[in-house]
Amino acid sequence: MFSLTPVLIAVVCVLIVWIFKNADRSVERRKGEARAGSEARPWVDEDLKDSTDLQQVEEDADEWQESEESVEHIPFSHTRYPEEEMVTRSQEFYELLNKRRSVRFISNEQVPMEVIENVIKTAGTAPSGAHTEPWTFVVVKDPDMKHKIREIIEEEERINYLKRMGQRWVTDLKKLRTNWIKEYLDTAPVLILIFKQVHGFTANGKRKVHYYNEISVSIACGILLAALQNAGLVTVTTTPLNCGPRLRVLLSRPTNEKLLMLLPVGYPSKEATVPDLKRKPLDQVMVTV
Numbered sequence: 001m002f003s004l005t006p007v008l009i010a011v012v013c014v015l016i017v018w019i020f021k022n023a024d025r026s027v028e029r030r031k032g033e034a035r036a037g038s039e040a041r042p043w044v045d046e047d048l049k050d051s052t053d054l055q056q057v058e059e060d061a062d063e064w065q066e067s068e069e070s071v072e073h074i075p076f077s078h079t080r081y082p083e084e085e086m087v088t089r090s091q092e093f094y095e096l097l098n099k100r101r102s103v104r105f106i107s108n109e110q111v112p113m114e115v116i117e118n119v120i121k122t123a124g125t126a127p128s129g130a131h132t133e134p135w136t137f138v139v140v141k142d143p144d145m146k147h148k149i150r151e152i153i154e155e156e157e158r159i160n161y162l163k164r165m166g167q168r169w170v171t172d173l174k175k176l177r178t179n180w181i182k183e184y185l186d187t188a189p190v191l192i193l194i195f196k197q198v199h200g201f202t203a204n205g206k207r208k209v210h211y212y213n214e215i216s217v218s219i220a221c222g223i224l225l226a227a228l229q230n231a232g233l234v235t236v237t238t239t240p241l242n243c244g245p246r247l248r249v250l251l252s253r254p255t256n257e258k259l260l261m262l263l264p265v266g267y268p269s270k271e272a273t274v275p276d277l278k279r280k281p282l283d284q285v286m287v288t289v
Contacts, residue, residue: 097226098279103234104178105272106188106264115231116190116265123224129211134197135220138251141190148250149193150185153240153262157182176275184236188264192235193247194221195257207256217260228265234272235263 081089120137128134140146185191196217200208210216221237228235240247244259 097229100225100229101234101274102236103268103272103274104184104236105269106184106234106266107269108187108189109267110189111233111266115233116192119224119227119231119233120192122227123220126216126220126223128216128220129213130209132197132200132208132210132213132216134200134210134213135217136195136197136253136257137224138193138195138253139190140193140251143186145250146188146191147186149191149247149262150182152246152250153182153185153238153243156240156243156246159242182238184264187269188266190265192224192263192265193251193259194224194261194263195248195253196260197257199256201256214260221261221263224263228263232267233265234268235265238262238264 116139120139123137124133124135126135140149194217196213197210198213199210202208225235225237239261240259247259248255248257
């Protein structure tokens with residue numbers, strides 16, 4: 001019969017203790033990594049996360065609308081240009097967009113509302129997951145409302161700069177001469193707040209999945225920037241951290257909408273300046289395989 005000698009018993013005990021100690025260290029290491037990750041990004045805003053949760057949709061299937069009926073498909077209408085014209089059009093469009101800059105000095109001169117409507121219609125041509133079009137563009141022109149928005153943003157931005165963003169981010173922004181004072185929120189004749197709809201609603205009240213809502217709305221924002229540049233207007237892209245819930249309530253938006261971006265829009269002021277920044281050359285941004 002096999003019997004344990006005192007030496008063997010001691011070895012087994014040492015092995016057991018070693019296994020448990022290493023297991024504890026592994027757990028602590030994972031916890032430390034999780035804490036480090038959250039501390040490294042103290043600026044993360046819950047409103048800026050893509051909340052498409054397909055598992056939750058499956059678990060709460062009764063609350064969600066099933067797929068809609070089929071959609072008719074029609075012939076595609078396309079305009080093809082001669083190659084020489086294609087090159088010319090693409091070059092001209094690049095030169096137009098290459099002049100786009102983030103402008104923080106905006107005149108209070110009014111802009112035609114028809115132009116604002118047209119650029120937002122243009123943004124609404126963006127592709128979206130399953131054609132859910134998960135965006136809401138809130139146009140603010142009222143001076144009192146603009147000032148309330150500024151008060152909320154400056155209050156939160158002061159905390160962002162002093163605490164949330166961290167020294168590295170604040171240091172990186174010094175060359176741009178930005179801070180938590182946002183005068184353009186008062187002076188710009190129009191503010192466009194872009195909300196992503198994390199889900200929609202059908203006529204019968206059931207929730208409708210908005211797939212890739214973050215990416216879809218981000219694409220729409222890019223098209224909106226191009227449309228504003230094409231119309232001769234300026235803006236600066238702002239993502240007011242931790243302001244979304246308060247601005248949503250202020251603007252009476254529903255709970256399924258979360259603020260993604262805010263654009264002050266107008267003409268540049270006469271004293272407007274921009275940093276003398278250079279864009280990366282083509283060979284640093286394009287790879288051909």
